[in-house]
Amino acid sequence: MNPNSKEDEKWQCLLQQSAPTFAGTAEPPYGFVTSILARLRTENGQQAEMERIGWRALLASLAALVIAVTVTLGMSYSDRGSEFEPGVRGFVQMENVQVS
Amino acid sequence: MDEAIDVGACLQRWKEGDEAAAEELIRHLYPVISKIVRTHLPRRDDEKDLVQEVLMKTFAKLHQFKGDAPLSHWVSRLALTTCLDRLRAQKIRPEIRRADLTPDESEAFDAAWLSGSSPDATDAIGARDLVDKILASLSPEDRSLILMVDLEGRSLQEIAETLGWSISKIKMRLFRVRPQLRQMIRKLEESQ
Numbered sequence: 001m002n003p004n005s006k007e008d009e010k011w012q013c014l015l016q017q018s019a020p021t022f023a024g025t026a027e028p029p030y031g032f033v034t035s036i037l038a039r040l041r042t043e044n045g046q047q048a049e050m051e052r053i054g055w056r057a058l059l060a061s062l063a064a065l066v067i068a069v070t071v072t073l074g075m076s077y078s079d080r081g082s083e084f085e086p087g088v089r090g091f092v093q094m095e096n097v098q099v100s
Numbered sequence: 101m102d103e104a105i106d107v108g109a110c111l112q113r114w115k116e117g118d119e120a121a122a123e124e125l126i127r128h129l130y131p132v133i134s135k136i137v138r139t140h141l142p143r144r145d146d147e148k149d150l151v152q153e154v155l156m157k158t159f160a161k162l163h164q165f166k167g168d169a170p171l172s173h174w175v176s177r178l179a180l181t182t183c184l185d186r187l188r189a190q191k192i193r194p195e196i197r198r199a200d201l202t203p204d205e206s207e208a209f210d211a212a213w214l215s216g217s218s219p220d221a222t223d224a225i226g227a228r229d230l231v232d233k234i235l236a237s238l239s240p241e242d243r244s245l246i247l248m249v250d251l252e253g254r255s256l257q258e259i260a261e262t263l264g265w266s267i268s269k270i271k272m273r274l275f276r277v278r279p280q281l282r283q284m285i286r287k288l289e290e291s292q
Contacts, residue, residue: 007282010289013212014234015251017227021143022251024135029148033126036155037119043156 107171111162126155132172133179139251140183140244142232143225150186154179177262180244187240195284196233198291205230209288234284242277249274 105128113121133154137147158175165174201209204226211223235243241263248254248262256267263270 004278004282007285007289010209010212010285011281012250014208014227014231017208017212018224018231019251020224021228022135022139022247024131024133024138026131028127028130028134028151032130032148032152033123036126036152037122039152039156040122040159041119043160 108167111165111171114159114162122159129155129158129172129175132175136176136179137183139247140180141186142236143228144232145186150182154182157182173261180262184240184244187243195237195287198288200233201230201288202226205233234281237284238277238280242273242280245270245273246277246281 105124107125107128110121110125110128114125130151133151134147137150137154141147141150154175157178161178165171198206208223208226208230212227235246238246245259245263248259254262256270259265259270260267265273
């Protein structure tokens with residue numbers, strides 16, 4: 001006789017006795033479906049809102065980038081030909097320093 | 101199971117924003133999820149919360165469902181993973197002793213020899229609490245494995261598909277877990 005059979009039999013009996021508590025239910029409890037649908041609605045709404053905010057933030061960032069690039073290029077174009085950096089030129093003009 | 105409703109059509113309608121389709125899917129999937137949650141989580145855990153969590157995850161990940169297997173299989177795996185995550189978050193309890201058992205559990209343990217007798221509801225709950233206590237000292241994966249084999253009578257192939265393990269790994273885990281279970285029962289027996 002298998003020396004483990006006694007414990008195995010006990011275990012099987014315990015499972016057999018508890019079997020009804022493992023059975024699932026076919027129907028959701030009252031109000032369950034409504035609450036899930038409400039949560040789904042809320043989550044979908046939040047997701048749509050986040051997407052809207054995300055798109056707006058992306059467009060705002062792109063606009064800021066375009067402005068920054070335009071200003072930088074404009075300044076760079078206007079400074080072309082000058083022998084000083086813009087900050088140095090400002091200092092020279094302000095103090096009226098003789099440079100040559 | 102999936103033949104009861106047209107899952108593909110329901111999914112399509114849900115994607116188009118039809119709430120009635122979501123309701124149909126919830127009612128269709130509820131028994132599948134409820135059974136898994138009842139089996140793999142201890143009885144005293146909040147079943148309703150977990151079923152709700154699984155359903156929310158299901159809807160959040162529906163776009164990942166390819167349709168190459170029935171929806172209920174895909175959801176079963178999701179439900180089992182959620183149960184395992186919940187069990188991992190719980191502290192593994194130390195080995196139980198006879199003195200730790202409630203009167204109902206103790207009675208269920210003694211009555212477990214009388215095979216063939218049909219238990220009433222109180223006996224079933226006592227036995228279930230005791231089963232939960234015994235399983236609580238195993239790892240979440242071992243606990244689920246034992247229940248799938250001993251309670252649900254699933255084949256190794258089915259378990260391999262559900263857990264994503266190889267069959268040799270399952271055999272190895274069973275080989276390691278069985279002696280632990282036997283030892284716990286032996287200890288309860290000896291300290292009677």
